[in-house]
Amino acid sequence: MPVPVTGAASPRRLIRDEVFLRLLDAIVDGDLLPGEQLYDAEIERWVGVSRTPVREALNQLAAMGLVEILPQRRTRVTPIESRRLRELLTTVGVLVAGVVRDATPLLTEGDRETLRSFASADASEAVRTGLSADGFLGVFVRRLDNATVARLLKRHLPEVQRALKAVPSSAPLEKALPSIKALIDAAVAGKADKAARAAGDLFDKSIVSIADEFGTPSKEAR
Amino acid sequence: MPLPVSDTAPVERRLLRDVVYNRLYEGILDGTLEPGETLLDEKLTAWLGVSRTPIREALMKLADIGLVEMAPNRYTRVAPIDLKAIDEAIYTTGLLHEHAARANVPELENAVVTRLDKAQKEVKKAAKARDLPALGRAFNDFFLELTRAGGNDVLASVSDGLSPQLLRYISVWETPFGIDDLPGALAGILAAAKDRDGAKAGDLVKELYAGTLTQFLEDYRRRDADITKTPVF
Numbered sequence: 437m438p439v440p441v442t443g444a445a446s447p448r449r450l451i452r453d454e455v456f457l458r459l460l461d462a463i464v465d466g467d468l469l470p471g472e473q474l475y476d477a478e479i480e481r482w483v484g485v486s487r488t489p490v491r492e493a494l495n496q497l498a499a500m501g502l503v504e505i506l507p508q509r510r511t512r513v514t515p516i517e518s519r520r521l522r523e524l525l526t527t528v529g530v531l532v533a534g535v536v537r538d539a540t541p542l543l544t545e546g547d548r549e550t551l552r553s554f555a556s557a558d559a560s561e562a563v564r565t566g567l568s569a570d571g572f573l574g575v576f577v578r579r580l581d582n583a584t585v586a587r588l589l590k591r592h593l594p595e596v597q598r599a600l601k602a603v604p605s606s607a608p609l610e611k612a613l614p615s616i617k618a619l620i621d622a623a624v625a626g627k628a629d630k631a632a633r634a635a636g637d638l639f640d641k642s643i644v645s646i647a648d649e650f651g652t653p654s655k656e657a658r
Numbered sequence: 659m660p661l662p663v664s665d666t667a668p669v670e671r672r673l674l675r676d677v678v679y680n681r682l683y684e685g686i687l688d689g690t691l692e693p694g695e696t697l698l699d700e701k702l703t704a705w706l707g708v709s710r711t712p713i714r715e716a717l718m719k720l721a722d723i724g725l726v727e728m729a730p731n732r733y734t735r736v737a738p739i740d741l742k743a744i745d746e747a748i749y750t751t752g753l754l755h756e757h758a759a760r761a762n763v764p765e766l767e768n769a770v771v772t773r774l775d776k777a778q779k780e781v782k783k784a785a786k787a788r789d790l791p792a793l794g795r796a797f798n799d800f801f802l803e804l805t806r807a808g809g810n811d812v813l814a815s816v817s818d819g820l821s822p823q824l825l826r827y828i829s830v831w832e833t834p835f836g837i838d839d840l841p842g843a844l845a846g847i848l849a850a851a852k853d854r855d856g857a858k859a860g861d862l863v864k865e866l867y868a869g870t871l872t873q874f875l876e877d878y879r880r881r882d883a884d885i886t887k888t889p890v891f
Contacts, residue, residue, distance in 0.1 A: 584746035
């Protein structure tokens with residue numbers, strides 16, 4: 437459950453959030469590579485803040501599965517590992533399909549208009565944007581208004597986004613485009629179950645196969 | 659949510675943190691620590707006899723699953739009972755449990771079926787005795803078994819992270835599940851599990867949780883104007 441952030445945020449909180457967002461973007465975009473070691477001192481210098489907000493931000497990223505912290509040993513960007521990725525995509529897919537099913541009857545005319553406007557030639561971008569607050573997913577999550585589902589998706593989508601960005605071949609994402617179109621068409625037509633099935637297919641039949649493009653961790657790497 | 663390596667903290671510190679976490683977790687769920695109660699570091703260090711660090715770590719973990727609220731420099735307290743948050747969490751749990759039923763029931767091992775059977779009997783016993791904490795635990799165990807059977811650690815841990823809300827809900831007990839309906843509902847799911855009928859089990863789980871969405875739409879979902887003003891996502 438989100439901690440209420442009513443009232444003015446403390447300066448410390450703002451600094452931590454700033455560090456957090458900088459690191460989050462760098463990890464999701466691949467500027468910090470999977471498996472890369474992270475040194476507190478370097479981050480402190482890079483962002484220009486002290487150790488405490490850096491540790492807090494790293495803890496937050498660790499809770500999202502993006503950073504691994506071995507106390508007294510090392511901190512690194514979590515490597516992308518095929519099994520975990522498959523499990524993550526299945527889990528996120530279940531939540532997305534549920535949200536699509538239950539938000540479809542609630543869509544407003546404005547939402548349907550927005551959904552119709554989503555079209556992209558580039559498969560990788562279409563999937564990445566689609567599965568974000570700016571894409572079709574955002575329309576459904578906002579309209580359902582379930583803050584708990586929203587929080588879980590916010591927490592787990594960055595790990596999905598990072599894999600979508602890092603995937604070496606866009607072939608699995610090409611396969612995703614028809615499912616996205618089917619999902620949007622069904623939702624706009626008010627067919628909730630059909631839209632949910634398309635959301636399920638989007639994950640189970642296309643996106644999940646990106647997990648095959650990543651390896652399993654070697655003993656040495658752990 | 660657990661990291662693959664989250665349990666590699668030095669043993670002593672990890673144990674302390676886990677001990678503190680478990681004490682606080684139990685204390686919150688059984689009502690020793692009351693909803694809304696302020697948690698002061700000094701009082702907790704005195705009560706539990708450990709230093710500040712494991713307590714802060716445990717509190718952060720509890721904040722993560724919604725049992726504690728932390729506002730930096732303002733307060734740390736037991737999260738008040740929030741029926742909306744509970745309803746939302748149970749709805750979300752329902753999505754995961756329905757998937758677990760559909761995906762895992764067809765391949766269920768006999769040992770898992772035996773444990774489901776045991777949990778269902780516990781639910782029945784606890785419902786009859788009106789023992790709500792026991793009922794909550796047994797209900798939770800039933801779905802924990804079903805969820806873990808598929809070997810998807812991410813799904814199981816997301817579902818686990820929501821279960822305290824389910825347990826708290828049972829402590830305040832309002833609709834949408836009736837105490838007397840639960841044993842029967844779980845008996846139906848168990849029968850489908852014994853037949854390895856994933857579709858049937860999934861439909862029954864969906865039906866069991868359907869009330870949470872209805873209640874959310876009736877009581878908790880905001881008006882479209884407010885949704886636009888302060889979106890959740």
